Amino acid sequence: MRYPFFTALPLFILLGCSTQQQITSSGNGDISNIDYSSSYQLTDREYGTKTTMELRNGSRIMKTNALPNHPTGQFPNAGNPNRISAQNAKYTFPMEPKLTGESRWAREPGVAVNGVKFEPETAERFVCESGEVYKIEAIQELINLGLDQNLAHVQPTGAYHYHGVPQALVERLDKGEDIILIGYAKDGFPMYYSQSGRYKPSYVLSQDPRTGEICEYRNPRQSLSDSFSDTRPDGTFVSDWVYVEGHGDLDECNGITIDGEYGYLVTKEYPYVSRCLKGEFTETRPQGPPPGAHPHRPPPRGHGED
Numbered sequence: 001m002r003y004p005f006f007t008a009l010p011l012f013i014l015l016g017c018s019t020q021q022q023i024t025s026s027g028n029g030d031i032s033n034i035d036y037s038s039s040y041q042l043t044d045r046e047y048g049t050k051t052t053m054e055l056r057n058g059s060r061i062m063k064t065n066a067l068p069n070h071p072t073g074q075f076p077n078a079g080n081p082n083r084i085s086a087q088n089a090k091y092t093f094p095m096e097p098k099l100t101g102e103s104r105w106a107r108e109p110g111v112a113v114n115g116v117k118f119e120p121e122t123a124e125r126f127v128c129e130s131g132e133v134y135k136i137e138a139i140q141e142l143i144n145l146g147l148d149q150n151l152a153h154v155q156p157t158g159a160y161h162y163h164g165v166p167q168a169l170v171e172r173l174d175k176g177e178d179i180i181l182i183g184y185a186k187d188g189f190p191m192y193y194s195q196s197g198r199y200k201p202s203y204v205l206s207q208d209p210r211t212g213e214i215c216e217y218r219n220p221r222q223s224l225s226d227s228f229s230d231t232r233p234d235g236t237f238v239s240d241w242v243y244v245e246g247h248g249d250l251d252e253c254n255g256i257t258i259d260g261e262y263g264y265l266v267t268k269e270y271p272y273v274s275r276c277l278k279g280e281f282t283e284t285r286p287q288g289p290p291p292g293a294h295p296h297r298p299p300p301r302g303h304g305e306d
Helices: 167-173
Strands: 021-025 040-044 049-056 059-064 089-094 099-105 110-112 125-128 133-135 152-154 160-162 179-185 190-194 203-205 215-219 222-226 241-243 255-258 261-266 276-279
Touching (some): 261 276
Parallel strands (some): 021 040
Antiparallel strands (some): 040 049, 059 089, 255 261
């Protein structure tokens, strides 16, 4: 497929799918000139990153140890007790993605070009005696989830993952253009970041007061009890946000079609990373409601991911 967001020809031109760009750096090497729409191999001696992307039989096939190729925060930390460790992951993205006309919730909507996954939502939640369940956003000020400068932290498995804009990766990919290809969604459509913030999401804070009496949050490190009845949404919970079609440039999945080509934007504003996908894909985890669904019917709880 074409990538209409790019205005300049790639500096690396591959002669065929079997040709693979091989980039090895020591932590500050130039990775911005890789053509990430083609086959490539990314290795970083300082951070231990090993990621390959191969184009074969109509698919992009990524194999990765999922170690970031950039500086991270200190892990473990006060809000996150886990240590970053290598994974053994394989992802397959269709090269000719197809829109279905429907939006499906995706817990892990995509993967960055360096092999680190995007997982915008969390498994953290308040459960109220009055029946409400409030799923906590990763980017908020009520609960310390130990996010670093890349809006990322670590799961108990050792998997480092992004909840928002991976700033250090963006800086390494920057070659002076506004639009940067930073990853691929599970349905095969590209994921971009706009340095100018040109494309705006269509989510706003709900005007409906919350309900919920005697609500409790617990994890192995802390517990909180609160009541949310008649409090105003402020972005702490997934349900604080509602999608308003046409409010911004992007659709409910933070996507947009330009020049006939669809793609997703990772943004500094909510929802930060797509919470749903509009193309065909196989969900490897239990499905949940799309954005804008009833606030007290969240997706099934994960297994202590955050």
